[in-house]
Amino acid sequence: MLEQLPLTEIAKIVIPGIIAFMTGRYLSRHSRNINAAQEQFDKAYLPMYKIIEPYLYSDNEDERELLIAVKLINQIANKNKHLVPEILRLELNSLVNRMESKDNYAFLIDFVSWSIEKRYFQLLSILGYPRRIGIFNHMHAFSIRRLTARLRRLDLLLGKVILVLLFIPIFILISTFLYNLFIRVLTFIAGLST
Structure with missing residues (x-):
């Protein structure tokens, strides 16, 4: 007949197994998230940020140059649909249309540039890359x-x-x-x- 194990003995067997399973699951998901973040950074947000960055920290903007920059960003976003949220792609398309028709686009350009900049800095943090510190990170506020x-x-x-x-x-x-x-x-x- 099977002898009954005390609860402490069962806990000694089960708890390490659960901890090992949870740790393995976390590490597996974490490595997949890092790979996805790296792909998102390399293919989408780094190129988009490099294009929009000069306009983030400047007050005098040439509308024609800005339109060209926004069209390039739109192309990058549409080329990497699986890496860029749909709302950002829709806002980029809307921004291009408004800029071409000379409508008011100030709010949209703020939303798009803020979205790109925010995700760019999030990805830098996730991937462990150094970030700008101090006023340079928030220069656009001025x-x-x-x-x-x-x-x-x-x-x-x-x-x-x-x-x-x-x-x-x-x-x-x-x-x-x-x-x-x-x-x-x-x-x-x-x-x-x-």
């Missing part, structure tokens, strides 16, 4: 074009917040008035019945 676009978005947000903040006191005043009116009506009705 770009006049980006600053005005951010202020416009902030202005819209502040406008909504101010609108809400204006309605709160108005709502409180109206509700207080209605409450007092209701109390007076009830007091009046109670006075009539006595």
Whole structure:
């Protein structure tokens, strides 16, 4: 007959096996993620970032040069569809169309350049490559074009917040008035019945 093992003996056998399995699973996934990140970096984001970088840190941009740069980035993104998110590819196509038709594209260029720059720095971090430090990593924050676009978005947000903040006191005043009116009506009705 099988003799029963104590719980501590079972734990001594099972726990190392579970830890070994989880470690192996993590390492397997991690190496696949590193390989995918390296491919994404080499084929898509490094070339796109090299093209867009001069426009990130500059305020004076030639629209024709910028259009050529955006078209090149669009080609890279469409050539590497499996490495670039669909939303970024759609925004790039929309940006090219807006730039060609001379529509307002300031918000789109900010979104596209921010998306490329953000993912580029994420991939640098994942792959263990050195990153720029200090102000150089955030130099674009001082770009006049980006600053005005951010202020416009902030202005819209502040406008909504101010609108809400204006309605709160108005709502409180109206509700207080209605409450007092209701109390007076009830007091009046109670006075009539006595």
